Amino acid sequence: MIAASGLTKRYGRTVAVNDLSFTVAPGRVTGFLGPNGAGKSTTMRLILGLDRPTAGDVRIDGKRYTELRKPLHTVGALLDARWVHPNRSARAHLHWLARSNGIGRRRVDEVLELVGLSEVAGKRVGGFSLGMSQRLGIAGALLGDPQVLLFDEPVNGLDPEGISWIRTLMQSLATQGRTVFVSSHLLSEMAITATELVVIGRGRLITQCSTAEFVEGASEAAVRVRTPDAERLRTALTGLGKRVTDIDGALLVDGATTDEIGELAAAHGVVLHELTAQRGSLEQAFMQITGQDVEFHAGPAAAPALIGAPEGVSRP
């Protein structure tokens, strides 16, 4: 369980994280979503006690990170896969990490096996691909068999196989009852991986809710219906005040649920060939909700914003 309250971090005049409060519960994957520069990494660093908050605090099971004894047993984190010395071997890297928290050598070999790096354990990390480095970072996070796991953009630069491996791993960790907090700017990835979302923009909390709620709340629900008796169904639906549009041989009904339409069709004796809920994508939802909070807008407005201080960056 991670709990942030009023978390604020200023670097000079720039406010990186602004009065951020959220909780991350165990037993599921919680996505930490926001555009680049929204303050995700800063928040991760604050959770790990690497940076000091300007105000507020963040606790892990009621304790500040810096109060934890042998913290690798409580929290495992992958913040940056390149935080390794290039001339050290993978095994040596994990060995010193393990030793610092009283973890034995056997566990080092175990996690190397777990992430599939046993073959290259003796090779220098400098020659690793990004995917291998990510696996090494994950091995380091798993060393102490912690109940809380933090991953900062773990799928960045990975091939599809690596992405699916990490996704499965995070979900299995959550199924074991662990707290899994994973940041990403890849909305589609979060839609598949995370069941809960903490969404931030410009260092502020935009919303915390389930992924399904986030999508539903942001994009209007619509239902696609295909029936040989389109005209009767249309009349029934418009009779209820629903807006109906034709799209390639089917009806698209706004503001209705599949339950409603199914029951309505049954009541009117209309045969249905298809009844599908049209989910708005997470991208759509994100653009809609965070439209005001994207750090640097794309398009012509971006140039001046990049040169000068973008409006809102230094607001209190």
Next chain:
Amino acid sequence: MTLLAVERIKLFSTRSPWWCIALVVAFGVGFAALAAAFTDEQFPLSPQSTQGGATFGQYVIMVMAALAVTTEYRFGTIRATFTAVPSRTAVLLSKTTVVALLAGAVGLVSAFVSWGVATLIAPGTDIAIDTAQEWRGVAGVPVVFAVSAVLAVAVGILVRQTAAAVALLLVWALVVENVLTFLPRIGDDIAPWLPFNNVGNFLTAGDDVASGAAFGFAVDYPFGPWGSLAYFAAISLALLVVSLVVAQRRDA
């Protein structure tokens, strides 16, 4: 103890310390061999004059010690370390201890092997280590290496960048102190207070050839050789304390 072991693993699982150790010993022994081979009346061989390579060794040791910290900042392993062990002071003190112990061990080997090689090359000359002054000149080398390592680690923690830390240490030791020492009028007043001059005083005081007094180079130190060592150690420790406070406060 755990933290000392961690820092030991980290230090020896990279290559730069090995290169530095090899360089220090090779240069120390090489200098002693040359001094012994070309000794004459003007440059009589003494235990202290076999240690001419120690100054260069001290600089290499400082580079190694600074690198032990700055590479951690460069590669981000310092953040991995602080995540594994949130007590930064404990981490950095362990690192300082390990680096200083290694520096001392390298100094010990380098100093006595250098002296031994010199006795082998010039068997006719008596350079047995008999007096307290001669012991200080040879056995003092590991002490100087260890304290210099502390100083360099402190500078490394403060500036965090390899180039900046190494440049600062070497430019100070090689350029700034020399320029200040030979400034007209005020040079004589400043020279006794410069830390690296004091290291020279500690190692060579009493030996006119090694200290340069025989060639007209003399600084009027306010303290004796041991006072000079204490002065250098005090500066190094003060810098270490400052660096630990800074590291504890700032964002990693």
